Amino acid sequence: MLRFTRHRASFLYCGVAPIGLVLASLASPASAQDTQTATPPAADTSAQDTEEAPVQDIVVTGSILKTDTATPSPVTTITVENLDQRGISTTQDAIQSLSANNGPALTNSFSANGAFAGGASAVSLRGLSTNSTLVLFDGMRAAYYPLADDGTRNFVDLNTIPDDIIDQVQVVRDGASSTYGADAIAGVVNIITKRQFKGLTGRVEGGISERGDASQYRLSLTGGVGDIDEQGYNAYLSGFYYRSEQLFNRQRPYPYNSDDLRNVCNDGTCGPNNVIDGLDGDGNYPGFSANTTNLGSTLYVAPFDSAAGVAAGRYQMLNPGVGCPRGTAYDLSAGDLADNPLAPTTVCQEDLTQNYGVITPEIERFGFSGRVTAKVGDSSEAYGELNFLQTEVSYDGLPSTIRGNAPAPFYFPRYSTSSNIAYYGNNTILQLPVYVCPRETQGACTAANGTINPNNPYADQGQTAAVIGRLPNLTEHNESRTRAYRFAAGIKGDLSDRWSYNFNATAMHMDLRRKNTGYVYIQHLLDVVADGSYNFLDPSANSQDVLDYLAPTAQATSTSDLVQAEGTVTGDLFELPGGPLQFGAGVSVRYEAVDSPSINSDINGGTERYYRLNGFATKGHRTVYSAFAELNAPILDPVSVNLSGRYDRYSGGLDNFSPKVGVKFTPIQQVVLRGTYSRGFRVPSFGEADATFPTTGYVTASRGIYPDSYLAQYGCTSEPNDYNTNCPTYIRNASYGLTTLGNPDLKPEKSRSWTVGALIEPIPGVSFTADYYNIKKTGAISAPNFAPAIAAYYTGQPIPDGYTVIPDAADTGTPGALPRIAFVQAAFINANTIKSEGLDFSASVDLPITNGFRISSQAEASYILKLSTTFPDGTVERYDGTLGNFNLTAGSGTPKWRGYWLTTLDFDDFRLSGTVNYMGGYDLSAMDQGGAYKDCGLSDGSVPCRVDDYVTFDLTAQIPVTDKFTFYTTVLNVFDDLPPLDPVTYGAHLYNPVQGGTGILGRYIKAGAKFSF
Incomplete structure (x- = not known):
């Protein structure tokens, strides 16, 4: 959160790291704030000169009020400088690296492994999925990605962020439906663009792995004229180009490059040889x-x-x-x-x-942005902004299938x-x-x-x-091209010396063209x-x-639209002992629509379609009318209370009221205690309520779903050695489809969340934060738990009501045995209760050592205490520290720990930064795949039950050659540590794409130059 002393703004760092990292940061002087950013070296902010500094009013994400003090909500801030220190090239990558981002995040690399929303990137705060995190541009909503995650979860594509005009990204780490409405259950990511820019600046950057592959390039140029305060206007234009090349598994060492896992061994148990018609561990x-x-x-x-x-x-x-x-x-x-x-x-x-x-697809992005800001009269300011971005993502697939x-x-x-x-x-x-x-x-x-x-x-x-067999002269190829057009305009100013107004409007259109070649059309x-x-x-x-x-060629174009207008009035009512009683109110109206036709419809019959292309389709639109208000009451000098609420009415008849209360207590100047309680909601997505064609997600069948009584038909058991040696590949290589059907009668999900925390600044330039969060969603929309239907089928019991199980073709080697499952079907329902609770930590130190030299250090970490789902029958599945929710996360799971530690040595003409990136390990189990919590039920024994923690180290150097030219270089993953082995996760081969991140690239070297005039 942005924390401000009474007279001078001093940015506080808020982040996440294991406790050891927090304590270790004390050894390196640095500055701190409740933000996830490293602040530039500043003048001394000791007590003797704070009275002379001017008051700075700001708007913090999660509030409509201007304030010069910390808000009760924890807010993380990412700045451009922070990205440069960490060697991160894009804002999308920075958001994906958030410590609070966990579980079913959607990464660019997952596009190359069959993601429904291929070509997109989405954040998932608190492990609550991409649809429970709201993404804003300058406080206004953005259009959904036209193709939903898994065909059901609406989200905003992070690839549509215009990197080079970003001023900062603020992340609210608690519920914010009282300000923004639907979807802000786990938090809000607000992407804030530059208000003005003067001069000319540019950047040239290139990168390549030490192995000579996975190259990427980045070019950008921004120019602006005018000064709002002195000349009454500012206008700037910005353009960029980014490209990264496709990376294949064969370009990485064993075992990431092979299906033959016989040399992946643990305590005498080795993995299977999944090479087509390969030999087993004994050479047979x-x-x-x-x-x-x-x-x-x-x-x-x-x-x-x-x-x-x-x-x-x-x-x-x-x-x-x-x-x-x-x-x-x-x-x-x-x-x-x-x-x-x-x-x-x-x-x-x-x-x-x-x-x-x-491993990673080919990505090409380019775009331009322009903004004009001008004074209107003596006390108002208006702006207009235009953004265009195009992203193309492509990757090659398998030979074409005829079955x-x-x-x-x-x-x-x-x-x-x-x-x-x-x-x-x-x-x-x-x-x-x-x-x-x-x-x-x-x-x-x-x-x-x-x-x-x-x-x-x-x-x-x-x-x-x-x-x-497959056709050796035809290969599947997948392309997606997204174009995003956004226009925003607004005006703000003073109504009097105590009251001000703010009006904003935005319109955004996205079109997504999916193009697939090499897929066999059944009738043809x-x-x-x-x-x-x-x-x-x-x-x-x-x-x-x-x-x-x-x-x-299979081709379809999907579109998404959003139009929103919002106006607010804020001001001071009267003085309280702790300061002015602030009040704000506003109204908003927005229209949103998605039209995503099926690229593989069976409307003309079962043979008039393609193999292997999902047939999901949805179409819908809605208008939302909203009214909201906020009251900030500094009851006493050390105590303030913030109250806010919002009413939303949807054109389909749904409505919701979302209240929130926050309390901040400052017993002494060095300590701030804070807490919030809020209620929120999420409306059914277009895919959940309005799907015109159901979606099917394919899940790799794990050993844990088969009872021994079933496996006995195939001459084996679930014991790892016997399973790997004697079970036929028909069983070991099985996958099944989970088909979910739309339900127009769904109700909104409801949530309640609360946070408590403390921010401590023992001395200027040193800061610590700790926050606890607790989120509960009721009436959560999902397909019913598929596990009972799967278990009933394999044990010969009647299939429960509401499910349909469709058997696969029989194994030709054992035609008399009960076939494996091909599909399980069920409709979405409001039924489940989802709980997520955990802790956030941060530490930041920034103190000068000598003239011209300072050391700053920031650490942040998030720890998930518990993430679970309770089903209508009382069954509870717990996911934290495991691969669950397996179906929701593509088996990438929910590691408990995630964090980083950044330390910078800052000389007059040189800056060296080192970053330790940490993501915890997890157990190879998932309760939604059968079995108990952390029972190692998905392991085949070839690797330990617990996947190791993953730690990498990055190093960045910035050398200012002149005042206007800076050269920089970054070495990511300095020690070339590839991700720990995970044979279960199916979002990547033998590693977890969320835990492994860019680590699979190995040692990666980037170099670039920045200039400004």
Whole structure:
């Protein structure tokens, strides 16, 4: 929070760090404030000169009142200088590094691993997800990202921040619905742009990893004229360009670059070999499964028994002359063949992660901003601001699939060998028919009107062929292009010597173009199979026209709009013993809309869609009318009370009142005690209430969801060694889809939160803060807990009401066993209670040592005491310190600790900063995946039950060559410490993308120059 002494502003640092870091910072003199920022060296602020400094009125995020004192709410502030000291290039990266950001944050790197809202970045304060943190621009709302996180959670994309005109970012770390309305449950991030800029400044920066990859570039230029106070106006223009290159798993060392985890071992237990058709830990071929081999890029065929719905003989390479397009051939031994009646004599061992895995996508951003600010009359000031940003994110995927999730149950047609007529049955193996006919042929294709299928080696015997594998000459590619247009204008001034007004308006439009190539269109696949136009024998011989027909470009444009106008009046009512009684009131109206059509709708039938593209769609709009007020009462000199409240009315009939009370007590000048209590709310998102097509999220099936009674059908148990050695890849490599259905009758989520804390300044330039927060959400919107339905299916019990469980295709190796789950479906409900409580700490020291030299040090940390969900049946799931909420976080979990410690040595002509980044470890368990709290239930034993803490060290040097030119260089992750191994998290391969962050890049070197005239 910004803390101000009575006559002179002195910024206090508020942050987060483990206790050891807080204590250690005492060894390094620095200045402090309840902000997360390092302040520039300033004149001495000792008591003898404070009476001469002018009073500075400010507006702090979370309040509509001007104040020259600290507010009861804890507020973190990030400045441009703080970013430079830490070597952080973008405001998006800075917000992601907040210690209070935890759990289901959405990072840019997750875009390359199947995120629903690919191409976007979002913050999740307190582990309460992206939809419970409100992001503002200059105190006004911004348009939602057009594609919701997981198809349900509306959020503001941090990539739309115009970095080079940012003055600071303020983060309110408690509930703020009483000021801003919906979504401000866990806190508020307010991005504040520069009021004015004079002169010309620019920046050139480049970076590359020590391994010679993951390069990035940044260019910016800002110019402005005029002085508001002296000339009555200021105008500036700013533009920037940023690019970072795609990084592949194969560019990182083992085991991050491979699916073969046999050398990842712990206490004698080693990981599985998930390479397609790879050998087990003993060098044996563990078993052939069409379900797993299907994932490779080699095509295999087998004669098909249409009556039984299974392969009738051994698979073989469709074209042995082509061999293994990617991977290594392995000739099965006689023993291997005897144990695997369907296995081909030669298989292709293909490592998908090595060949195709992507760590970070390619990102290209550019934009421009302009602002004009001018005095109006003697006491008013008006401004107008325009921003445009474009972000393109792209990444490569896997070879194109000819068998997979649509993402809805779809069964390939089965052919009668006597008539060659297709009919649909319970089978997902694609078949090559005996005869092929021109596409315009009506009726059945027979010997009378067709020709023998050249792709089917069994056609001469009148036998259809089951074909598995991926198409080696087609690769999936994903692109998103976001354009954000924003205009804001406002005027503020004095109504009298005691009252002032402020009016602001903003309009923002976003359009998101999603473009996907290389995804097979199901009906077109059936077409080219039926007419023989696709050459399966030699895929490289297919013309571009055939490939374009088989995998036409999927493209959709989604839009999001926001228009808001807000006016406030504030002033002093009368004097109290501690100062003036301040009052403020305002009204607001806003319109928001999202139109996100499906890129993969089944409106024309189950075959008129693509494999592997999610079909989610939503469309909705609403108008919100609001009135709010705030009262700040300094009852006594050491005690002040702040009261605020807001009423919101939605066009759909929903309404809510959000009150808040804050108390600040200053027993002595060096100590401030503070506390707040508030109520807030979150309205159902457009995806939750208005989804026109449901969303399906795919979850990797963990060992913990299978009971031993179920695994016994497959000849194994859940014991780690036995599971890794004897369970077929059909089980080990399983994933299932969680399909959630929209519900227009949902009610708003309600929240109550309270904080208590202390800010201590024992001497000028030294500050400590500690705050406790407690947040409770009731009526939380979610799908019902899927675990009971999953457990009921695998134990043979009736499926609970409200759920639908859809089985997958049976394992060809054990066709009589109960199939694994393909999909679980349920509708959103208001049901759950979510609780989050924890502690924030900070310490900051900034004291001069000698003339021309000072040392400053700041540390901050957040500790989550407990994060849990209580379901309607009383079941409680606890997530802190584990991978839970697994479904919500993509298995990235909720580490308890997060923090950093920044120390700067500041000389007259040189500045050296070192930053220790810390994120705690966690247990490989998740209660929403079955099992108990911290039971290590998701571990396969190949790594310890607890994933290690992750600590990295960054070093930045700034060298002012002249007064107008500064050279700087940064080494991130100086000791080249890659993230700790995590074989469970599915947002990245073998590490946690939130915990690992940019650490997976390894030692990374950036250099740049800043100039100003």
